[in-house]
Amino acid sequence: MSSEPRDNNTLPDLRYIRELAKVFRQYDLDEIEIENGEQRVLLRRSDFPAASASAASGAGRPVVEYQVPAAPAPAPAPSPIVAGGAAAPAPASAGTSDAFITSPFVGTFYRSSSPESPSFVEVGTTVQRGQTLCIVEAMKLFNELEAEFPCVIEAVLLDNAQPVEYGSKLFRVRKL
């Protein structure tokens, strides 16, 4: 009576999902993607890019957070459990998913280099990789935040001179 319906291929194996959830927790992952057949495994953790290098340049690498496009499925936000095998594979067409650019610093958010200067970016601005998006100032140190990938700014989520903490969402963008 304890055996799970393994013969039913439309249902994912619960034990498999439990194991996945363990891995998820163990490595603090934000995303696991597994595709069967030709095998495609993607494990993503948002704090990793921030950890690598970039110290020398002085500019922080923004942490990128992906949002699953609004799907008819129940909202995935609070529960990190991965969608089962039965779910229809989402078409992985690039550019459809919203991404957020979050702050890798604690400090004060500035949209321009000085009160007189124009903002680095506006809604609708197409940004190249490495282009400055904003400044986060802490203890008189002006940390420029650069784009890690080409994208279009869809929304600026904070007013100028607002305090930001690590992980605060600054911009909603569309990846190009």
Add this chain to the structure above:
Amino acid sequence: MTVEIRKVLIANRGEIALRVIRACRELGLKTVAVYSTADAHSLHVRFADEAVCIGPGQAAQSYLNIKHIIAAAELTGADAVHPGYGFLAERAEFAEIVQKCGMTFIGPDPIHMQVMGDKVRARVTMAAAGVPVLPGTGVLSGAVEALAAAERIGLPVILKASAGGGGRGMKIIRDMRALPSTLETAQLEAFKAFGCGDMYLERYVQSPRHVEVQIVADKHGDAVHLLERECSVQRRHQKVIEEAPCSVLSDELRADMCATAVKAAKAIGYHSLGTFEFLLDGDHFYFMEMNTRVQVEHCVTEMITGIDLVQEQIRLATGEPLAHLNREHKPRGHAIECRINAEDPVTFAPRPGTISAVHFPGGFGVRVDSHVYTGYTVSPHYDSMVGKLIVHAPDRPRAIQRMRRALGECVIEGIPTNLPLHRWLLKQPAFVSGKYDTHFLEANLDPEAIRAEVDAEQA
């Protein structure tokens, strides 16, 4: 002249962050918590007046990230920083930056941390102040000097890293032939662990007790002791159970030890809370190291003296004098503390995970300092302590009975903890009689009996 403190940023996490927040609340001070993304659901974040996320789970990028912590203090307008224990608590550089930014560091001066953080310098300084130290050396130049020193002191000897402390970076030498090669590996290990390969050598005490003296000192040169703590129940040099007072000290020895600690604190112009750790070998005691911060086990001292050490630490940081503390303190009853860790009770391997149910004991004379709750996830990023169970009673036998009773009420489900180890320990004749040394736990560890406690728990 005193400075005013209105808002304290706590540069720490877990139970000690909560402990400081509680002290501040009672003093009417505002609090700022800092936290990593792994601690977003931690109690210290909820209990503080404000909270700032300072980085990802890895401590190096969050709780050790001085830049982000200072930025959080600036953003929130904090005028003082409490470092807790661990993380940045004994980093002179951090205390210095806090002061340069115009804030009050709730702890001693950076210079005290520098002197005591360098174990060779601490030894020399203490010896000069008339504090007994074990026969030993300065920084060893090489195997020739080490061999000569070992010859003079007599085997066994112990090699220690100058940048070590807290039981890390030590090697016992029982055979002269092993000394040169052990020194070489120890130097390499110390360099890897602390960024400094300096080693020194001391006589090795075979069967010591770890007894430490709590001192409090103000910025005007006054210092008093708040009695001693017995911390000999250890595993891998980590304390498991602490008691106050020490049950084997004669009144004369206690007076001598405590007076020595006060003399040592005055000799270096120390202020704030501090602990002098001594090795007790029969009737002789020797300086081991000084901790320039609040200790995990400060609670047992609080129970027998009735003094809130964290509140006094904050008060002294403003420059106020010792005042009501400046007197002779007598132990009132006996206190015992069990450190509850999320770990295998026999192998001591950390076991992070989610707590599915928790029930803490209560009743007369029982205190629990913990940051966990049902549904809390013990993160693999940080140390495995989930709380401290402290009891206070009129005497040691009654404190032991009370601790057994409290351990019996304590339930933590979902993750393994060392509660079975504590239940087993509180029954051991050596513990009950008070006749134990620092090797007691590791030498007598009985895996089967401890596993039986686990089974009894689940029955």
